[in-house]
């Protein structure tokens with residue numbers, strides 16, 4: 437028995453709620469056609485092409501009504517409860533609660549109060565993310581993260597939410613600052629389509645400051661609350677030798693742990709989103725890729741153990757805030773969960789202070805620039821009817837939860 441370990445799943449507002457209006461919505465409408473066209477240049481297995489929507493269809497790339505979780509959260513939480521979940525991670529849609537600069541919409545805030553209450557009624561602990569990728573349009577128009585006042589805007593929003601949801605005890609400020617910075621401010625592949633090292637660096641510095649300020653805002657209102665960030669942390673594995681070791685060191689210091697090490701003083705826990713192993717062998721990404729998900733991401737449970745061991749030295753409690761896979765046929769998910777959780781257990785047995793695991797995701801959802809086709813859910817969503825169907829792996833996960841609790 438591992439005491440008080442929390443088990444659940446994670447979602448994010450824009451990916452499941454439906455009918456959001458933010459910088460991503462704008463971006464999707466602008467890019468859907470081109471993304472569908474580019475998909476034609478790739479080879480796809482039939483089981484993906486026959487799904488709805490398929491990667492070749494424009495509607496795949498527009499979040500639209502998504503899973504309509506905004507209206508169906510109670511039914512979805514009933515499912516999570518039936519699957520043995522004891523906690524749930526979700527995010528607040530900033531663009532709903534502050535649709536205009538400085539004007540908070542109390543009706544939307546009441547919605548999130550209901551979401552929190554619905555979780556509590558079902559015995560699930562709410563873990564709330566303040567910002568999961570999407571920005572209100574007014575803020576994006578002011579330059580988003582690049583606006584010098586971004587940290588102040590974020591802290592004001594955090595303050596408002598902490599006051600409004602006073603009974604929430606776990607907060608995550610930013611989801612994956614590393615990914616926001618890399619894809620949105622370096623590669624220009626995602627909103628706001630900025631390129632280059634300068635904007636990468638500046639966006640990271642801004643988010644670091646924003647985290648510190650939001651942390652303070654929440655703690656001033658709720659000193660007992662636990663506040664952290666959900667970071668995208670990979671295991672960089674050196675294949676050995678001086679050059680590979682040095683490259684691993686540089687990647688860890690300046691990519692992997694850059695945000696973490698600069699925000700550690702304003703963190704009560706470490707939130708780990710873990711998806712990737714990166715083997716360093718005369719270059720990056722020299723993975724053997726024996727097993728892959730539908731998105732081509734390597735399945736490699738050892739990396740979970742290794743990243744958790746690397747995090748031990750920071751001396752903070754750890755929550756795995758995301759880990760999962762795109763697997764439309766549900767052929768890998770059950771063993772994936774089992775093996776990644778075995779890695780978690782191994783790290784716990786060696787003294788790592790790990791307190792919870794949130795599978796990504798409860799539902800199939802809108803996977804950003806990939807759209808709807810990647811199926812990450814413990815629960816399948818039929819995007820024509822919005823019907824939910826529990827996948828077999830969700831029951832396998834429930835069995836594992838019960839074993840840990842026994």
Ligand code: FCB
Pocket residue numbers: 448451611612615668709758796803804812
């Ligand atoms: C993470 C994101 C999450 C989801 C998963 C698959 O990087 O935080 O929203 O898209 O990847």
